[in-house]
Amino acid sequence: MQFIHEYRDPDLGRKLVQRIHRKSRKPARLMEFCGGHTFAILKNGIRDLLPSNLELVSGPGCPVCVTAISDLDKAIFLSHLPQTITTTFGDMVRVPGSHGSLASARVEGADVRIVYSTMDALDIAQENPQSQVIFVGIGFETTAPTIAASIVEAQRREIDNYHVLPLGKLCPPVMGALLKMGETKIDGIIGPGHVSTIIGSRPYEFIPREYGVPFVISGFEPLDILLAVEMLVEQIEEEDPKVEIAYRRGVKPEGNARAQQLMEEVFEVSNANWRGIGEIPRSGLSIREKFSHFDALKAYDIEPGLSREPKGCICGEILRGIKNPQDCRLFRRACTPENPVGPCMVSSEGSCAAYYRYGGEDG
Amino acid sequence: MCLAIPAKVKSIEGHEGDVEVGGISRKASFMLTPEVMVGDYVLLHTGYAISIVDETEAKETLKLLEELAQQGAVYS
Numbered sequence: 001m002q003f004i005h006e007y008r009d010p011d012l013g014r015k016l017v018q019r020i021h022r023k024s025r026k027p028a029r030l031m032e033f034c035g036g037h038t039f040a041i042l043k044n045g046i047r048d049l050l051p052s053n054l055e056l057v058s059g060p061g062c063p064v065c066v067t068a069i070s071d072l073d074k075a076i077f078l079s080h081l082p083q084t085i086t087t088t089f090g091d092m093v094r095v096p097g098s099h100g101s102l103a104s105a106r107v108e109g110a111d112v113r114i115v116y117s118t119m120d121a122l123d124i125a126q127e128n129p130q131s132q133v134i135f136v137g138i139g140f141e142t143t144a145p146t147i148a149a150s151i152v153e154a155q156r157r158e159i160d161n162y163h164v165l166p167l168g169k170l171c172p173p174v175m176g177a178l179l180k181m182g183e184t185k186i187d188g189i190i191g192p193g194h195v196s197t198i199i200g201s202r203p204y205e206f207i208p209r210e211y212g213v214p215f216v217i218s219g220f221e222p223l224d225i226l227l228a229v230e231m232l233v234e235q236i237e238e239e240d241p242k243v244e245i246a247y248r249r250g251v252k253p254e255g256n257a258r259a260q261q262l263m264e265e266v267f268e269v270s271n272a273n274w275r276g277i278g279e280i281p282r283s284g285l286s287i288r289e290k291f292s293h294f295d296a297l298k299a300y301d302i303e304p305g306l307s308r309e310p311k312g313c314i315c316g317e318i319l320r321g322i323k324n325p326q327d328c329r330l331f332r333r334a335c336t337p338e339n340p341v342g343p344c345m346v347s348s349e350g351s352c353a354a355y356y357r358y359g360g361e362d363g
Numbered sequence: 364m365c366l367a368i369p370a371k372v373k374s375i376e377g378h379e380g381d382v383e384v385g386g387i388s389r390k391a392s393f394m395l396t397p398e399v400m401v402g403d404y405v406l407l408h409t410g411y412a413i414s415i416v417d418e419t420e421a422k423e424t425l426k427l428l429e430e431l432a433q434q435g436a437v438y439s
């Protein structure tokens with residue numbers, strides 16, 4: 001087994017689709033929280049395979065997209081400081097800030113480097129003792145432990161020119177915020193696979209309990225997603241909302257204890273600003289006092305000036321599940337992956353990028 | 364960004380080692396999965412193994428998929 005191709009069997013998929021058609025009666029809107037799911041759904045044409053009473057909407061599960069523009073502006077500000085190397089995951093570089101992007105900062109002479117892993121950022125710090133190395137620490141619970149690991153490792157290796165701009169965000173609170181706002185009808189949630197690898201399934205229990213919304217954690221292969229939809233349909237038809245795992249090879253109810261422990265050691269929960277949504281209490285991660293010497297927010301006076309959102313971009317509404325990329329007047333016209341106006345067109349998990357690539361005729 | 368792919372563990376040295384993804388060898392950190400063993404499949408996310416793939420559960424899910432598919436086909 002390689003745990004990939006087995007979950008792509010088209011014959012099994014067809015039969016599962018038939019089963020969903022047979023079983024699903026009630027009209028329902030299912031939110032795929034995670035941008036990775038949006039891509040997989042569009043790429044595999046799953047939207048078109050489902051019965052017409054089931055609608056799939058994308059959610060805010062794209063760390064690049066939900067990074068507040070004021071936070072992005074901080075990263076761009078830092079990159080312009082002398083003797084500084086700014087390291088970040090690839091998708092962040094081309095996202096337009098209020099004044100330029102990390103990519104345009106690079107053209108203007110800033111040393112901005114794309115890293116694959118926080119370990120690489122740490123190695124760059126070790127190899128360049130004369131420079132200050134900043135890691136733009138975006139990410140959900142999947143990535144937060146890797147950022148925590150790099151800070152613990154920096155401590156151990158006594159690397160003192162490494163700083164993290166802490167922009168980590170937590171998924172259960174944003175789900176709660178969306179459900180509480182109630183702007184968009186959500187009858188079921190396809191839960192994030194790899195966030196749940198870390199935190200497990202328990203932190204979502206409040207969703208069926210308080211909001212009566214079914215919740216099934218899914219993997220990213222087509223059969224994983226169809227299985228999650230099948231399980232959601234079962235819960236919806238039976239009116240029995242609960243948290244279930246359709247991705248058992250990757251997610252345990254208790255999650256990854258070691259990863260949670262590292263996160264807990266380095267970070268504390270704080271309020272965070274989400275693009276398009278605003279401040280959500282206890283939805284972000286700050287660096288604890290004990291590790292404050294690695295905190296870019298403490299080490300630098302960051303004065304990026306006033307931020308402004310890109311004109312005409314409706315990313316925020318798309319992230320809240322109330323609009324689709326096609327509803328944006330700039331989509332495919334002024335805004336393309338080559339010339340992105342908003343983050344949802346840049347990120348490899350952004351809805352606009354997914355619809356642009358796989359959306360078909362009207363997409 | 365939460366992408367994680369199955370990778371086979373080839374060697375372990377302390378908290379690091381080599382994994383193989385689609386025939387290509389890559390460096391990986393096992394700081395989040397200290398119990399990993401050579402031969403395990405792990406989910407690799409930005410260079411870190413974030414969990415060990417549970418082979419028993421993987422097979423169970425396939426079995427469940429087949430059962431559901433059978434029932435789906437019979438009644439449709």
Ligand code: SF4
Nearest residue numbers: 313314328335342352
């Ligand atoms: S198409 Fe471009 S401008 Fe429109 S919402 Fe998407 S990212 Fe923003």
